[in-house]
Amino acid sequence: MSAPLRTAPNRTAAAPLPLHAVEAAVRRRRRPRGWAWVAPALLLLGVFVYLPLLQNLQYSVMKWDIYAGGSTFVGLANYEKLVDDPVFWRALFNNSAYAAVSLVCQVFGALLLAALVEGLRSERWRRALRAIYFVPSAISLTVAGLLFYFVYEPELGILNALLRGVGLDTLTQAWLGQEGTAIWAVIAMSQWQGFGYSTLLFAIAIQRIPQDLFDAASLDGVGPIRRFFQVTVPLTREMTGLMIIVTLSGAFQVFNEVMVMTSGGPNNSSQVLVTWLYRMGFGRNDFGYAAAIATVIFVLTLGIALLQLAITRKRRVEW
């Protein structure tokens, strides 16, 4: 900003510099310093997150020759192969099933559960239940997966033992060893592991609702069920939206528990996108094909994230 009127009149050499010159000098001095603060983060992200992401797109249009060590451009051939791959579609279905079940249990179920817990009169019980439900989320998916591998084990597992105990011997089966039940058994374990995390977050969201809103609804003679739908649900909408995104995005990145419990078997029936990517990339060394699967994961997860951005932006405008 140096409008003619604001420039300082001519000064003698001994006079101090005009103010705007000082400011400009300070800004110039400050600028590289500012960069220095964010440089480490930007550098790490640039080299190890963004660059590989771009490279992945490049890889996905290549065919790798492991023995000769080179690669040739093949256009969309990897993607064409993907469309004709029944296991890819099976994996996509399994991820979608994961997403659907997790939405029901870990978002809507967890919201209802949190409301029930927060509705208890005893603070001590509220705290204890929140903590107990959360414990499976603190242990790793590896431990949880291995544990449920044994829970589902036909001979020594407690699931079949429980069924036998209540006289339902006909229902006992090799849960992880059959094509029809393997992925569902893994999904069930995942709900056990993850519901406490979202319940805890919803409990926090419910605690933030001003108590007088509940009190006012009670005075108006609104029952607990209607209060849940008229007060709790609308006032935790932001958390619900966020949990939907986190849950959906997570469902398409599942890897750990499937790997530990079934490795994608039996007969590829419990493959998910990331386990299939892993198998193609490190089992068959078909990097181009694995990169094409990765691109599908990229598009899905980014799409989900952008959808969230769009929705929150729109809502901000409404308010």
Place this chain on the structure above:
Amino acid sequence: MVTRTGVLGVIVRTFVASFLLALAVVVIYPLLWMVLNGFKTNSELFGNPFALPLQVTWENYAKAWNRGVSSYLMTSILVTVTSTIATVFISAWAAYGLTRLQIPFSRTVLALILGGLMLAPAVALIPLVRMFQALGLYNTFWALLILYVAFRIPFTTFLIRAYMVDLPVEIDEAAAVDGAGKARAFWSIVLPMCRPILVSSVILNILFTWNEYLFAMVFTSGGDLQTLPIGLTNLMSKHGTEYPVVFAGMTIAAVPVILLFFLTQKYFVKGLADGVGK
């Protein structure tokens, strides 16, 4: 929430309480079963699964410990401590720069750093493997350290930045008047004031690193350096018939994080709450 009086109210409340308790049992029992199985012999394990162990012996725990769990535990501790410290410091630096200094294209910089929140690590996996092979860092401790830090910066910066934005800038300016440089103001004034969010960030990062599987599996599978999650799956495949040893190993892996959670519950919940927006 249920404030109705009368018989119906009592019935409903009892039903809700029973349901919540039953759910707690469903959560706790498998974990209890895991701990108890670590004390059983193999023949006991294949007996009545609901039976208690006949004697409390630490034999299985000792076996698990000597067959690799001790070194898996050390690796996990090393990777977790170093990557958590590095992540939190680099993120706090970035948050300070973003909230307190003038950076050209600051909006773009912010978008780049927080944009990392939307990216799935699996997507970068194949190029990363080739990159680390080329750098000669494949199957080394450095691979995990670099990856954990790089992929955790977005979330951690997001947390700390949200907290720093709310701290009045006048405090730093007062420090600047006193002649303290930016770095001094950061170390001795802003960082101590951010303690609550730093503690939350540390806890969340410990939890993530301790349990991470995909990178750990791909980048350390060939070496002798393995974190607990990978080590446990090895224990399982190597000692497939001695299940009680595997249960003991699982318990050793699970106990530290469960303890951490219960000891730091207050900060933990606060961190989660801050992490998902106020």
